[in-house]
Amino acid sequence: MAAIPHPEPSALAAARGLPDLAEVRRIAGAVCDPEIPVLSIEDLGVLRDVRYSDGHIEIVITPTYSGCPAMNMIALEIELALAKAGFDHVKVVTVLSPAWTTDWMSEEGRAKLRDYGIAPPSRAAGRRALFGRDEVACPRCGSTSTSLLAEFGSTSCKALWRCEACREPFDYFKCH
Template identity: 50%
Template sequence: MTALQISPEHIWEALAGVPDPEIPVVSITDMGMVRDVQLDGKKATVTFTPTFSGCPALRVIAQSIEDAVKGLGVPEVEVRSTLTPPWTTDWINADARERLRQYGIAPPAPAGEGLITLEAEPTRCPRCGSLNVSMTASFGSTLCKRLYVCGNCKEPFEGFKSV
């Protein structure tokens, strides 16, 4: 395929194969990070919103996007990141939520409308499904997750914060 034969749909398909660098069972499109794909002749512009403004994987994500698009034969790729609108956990698709759960990470509850609350939303254990869980730390392996332990199966797990 040449750059002139490539459509935005081809680019979206390629980006669907780019894993989230911190959670390899979901892609950057599954997580709703890719906001826009534009083609102008031999140049592609991909705009993405990171899940967290201070995400340490920003450069990795941008390079992975560029590599995936160039892998299609597009000679010039511009990768833009934007914080407007801010990413929300509501952008995670349903299939990705289930893969997160199977991977052992409690998917976030819908963020919904309104103000961010300081109280954690009810979290279900991704292993046994129990709501009998306790938060053990406000931050997990990344700032967007919390650490929990299940009171029923006694397993520790991470859960996404709803934003």
């Protein structure tokens, strides 16, 4: 007996008059962070969920910091991107728990940060415990001979560091 082909989830959603949530996620996820425009909210791990509930498309986002000033702009940009793509009845929901962590950042996002001149957050939690701070590599020359200049950089999620090898200052996206 031949297997009966099953329609793709997007085809089922369309047949039921529901939005294609994979497409919604692709569009919403492509929205850029206004403070670091080389990163999308998908790269950052800020986009947590996309669902259909009570006649609305709900986009769930979590800020990198609970007081992040970029969240209102991100929500607006999500609504605009989805409206432009023809999706109506969009609701952006901000959730604070669980708190965002740099572990949610994609590897592609970390590489984009480095290429942009911002040191990505360290994944070496053991090194942090050993040395009492993150081991931060310079995004320009790769040296780990670096020093902290200020706990806060151009935004509250970054710290200002200097490379002792090439002497260049740079932002470091803080771990949390």
